[in-house]
Amino acid sequence: MSDFLLGEQRNMLTAAKQFIEFVNKGPSPFHVVDECKNLLRAQGFKELRERDSWKVEKNQKYFVTRNQSTIIAFAVGGEFKPGNGFTMLGAHTDSPCLKVKPKSGKIRHGYHQVGVQLYGGGIWNTWFDRDLTVAGRVLVKEGDKVRHRLVNVKRPILRIPHLAIHLNRKVNDHFGPNLESELLPIIASTVESASSAPGSSKHSPALLDAICSDMGVEKSQLLDFELCLADTQPASIGGALEEFIFAPRLDNLVNAYCGLLGLIESCAVDSLNSDPNIRMALLFDNEEVGSTSAQGAQSSLTEWILRRLSTGGSRTAYEEAIPKSFLVSADQVHACHPNYADKHEDNHKVGLHKGPAIKFNANQRYATTAISASILRVIAEKASVPIQDIVVKNDSPCGSTIGPIISAKLGLRTVDMGSPQLSMHSIREMCCTSSISQSIALFKTYYNTFPAVDESFIVE
Ligand SMILES: [Zn+2]
Structure with a gap:
């Protein structure tokens, strides 16, 4: 060469x-x-x-x-x-991505989960078994002002687990999840987290805590937000000859x-x-x-x-x-x-x-x-x-x-x-x-x- x-x-x-x-x-x-x-x-x-x-x-x-x-x-x-x-x-x-619903808090069978909407025409089965997080914008109350701020929690706080193959032998024939009930990320267990329902809040306390600690604000300051789910795995150069981008x-x-x-x-x-x-x-x-x-x-x-x-x-x-x-x-x-x-x-x-x-x-x-x-x-x-x-x-x-x-x-x-x-x-x-x-x-x-x-x- x-x-x-x-x-x-x-x-x-x-x-x-x-x-x-x-x-x-x-x-x-x-x-x-x-x-x-x-x-x-x-x-x-x-x-x-x-x-x-x-x-x-x-x-x-x-x-x-x-x-x-x-x-x-x-x-x-x-x-x-x-x-x-x-x-x-x-x-x-x-x-295309999953976006957090306006009232996302759900508790099912010992887990805190986060309700999501579909944005665009994603291949949704690729969102299973990935280490997910949230990123987007938050409207934060500061005294009598409201400030527009960005948030990106850099830890894998969410996951949509696959059902084990033993319980779904046909998963490899055709995998199309139910987009409402099966594409629902888990954010915490009710054992480690407060087991009470999201209550007065519209969202899981674990989600709000992750956002607040990342931004250094109090829960009472959160007016509203628009959050995308995102994979925490960074983009990388790939292929044996370093000729591809995986991202x-x-x-x-x-x-x-x-x-x-x-x-x-x-x-x-x-x-x-x-x-x-x-x-x-x-x-x-x-x-x-x-x-x-x-x-x-x-x-x-x-x-x-x-x-x-x-x-x-x-x-x-x-x-x-x-x-x-x-x-x-x-x-x-x-x-x-x-x-x-x-x-x-x-x-x-x-x-x-x-x-x-x-x-x-x-x-x-x-x-x-x-x-x-x-x-x-x-x-x-x-x-x-x-x-x-x-x-x-x-x-x-x-x-x-x-x-x-x-x-x-x-x-x-x-x-x-x-x-x-x-x-x-x-x-x-x-x-x-x-x-x-x-x-x-x-x-x-x-x-x-x-x-x-x-x-x-x-x-x-
Ligand atoms: Zn395009």
Whole structure:
């Protein structure tokens, strides 16, 4: 192996390890957005609030959040003026998980248990026999104020035990739990913990104690919370050749992270000074449940922000900006599974280490067109990143993304794409280390070159 290749491999591994740190810091969408803010602030991005009036300047970098679970970061080109385009990349901050119910406390047969709701389309049997914890946000009373705080108990405080094989001989034939009665985590025994019912509290005293001791607050200060269950096992590099990433939430933290890094790194070189566009990364919550929420991709957020940034020019500056703009809708794709290869279309078996894939669907489950795909292909060539193509079999269901939603709402050219992975929507997923460095390189080149690439397309 040449020195060059060794160097390349080291970069790939370094990038993958940095990504893993990001995943470990993001057990809930609130934590993901918080970590994005840390990364952005360290690079000179300034926080704007929707409720304020904005004075946005050329060559400056900003971010805005909604609901603490959606974040939009942008950098204003040195040549930008209202009516110019937006070079956008969209991904999502949420992943399928179990969420604590509003009244979660239950006592059954000597155990304190925690009632949970299903969030998104998870593979729920993968949540059995894992060392689980909780992470999310808590509204804390402090005198006459209420403060929004994050919590992440770093101990395995919860577990959903499998029923022993001896009592369920058919478990290996087909394992689909009852989603109400059998997917109920245990948090304590009534022998060790207070055996009384949750009583005046809506939750198990053991759960409240774990949250309060982690946050250093009293139970009386807890006004309300939104908690996701999460696996306590950290993400890791895997495979005999250290070529895989074994981690939770790869869908869609791979693209949230690489999109943000692509934006940050594109501004580190001085191309921003001559950019006529605004470069923007949009990371939305609630994609896994259809995107219909104030902070989801279906909301007015994107249009409002683009309109704000288009004010000050002609009366139709926003309408002029849209046809000059572009969205890369980045979300993970299914790599060909060697044990189920017949699930994948013959000509479109996507492989690990072979680059991100462009997603096509004639029924518009993905927003890709020949034009938007070609724009990405030209950019990928500049970035020396290989590109694959994917389409599902006609007799198979097809997922969707925020791509068609935003594309249809704004009338925006969009390409749907993403990196290949296995075990999608399992509590622990799997992708390749090269996804991280390749995606960052592709997104950085996209931000740097889109206006020039768009100019080179003659579409009349
Ligand atoms: Zn996704």
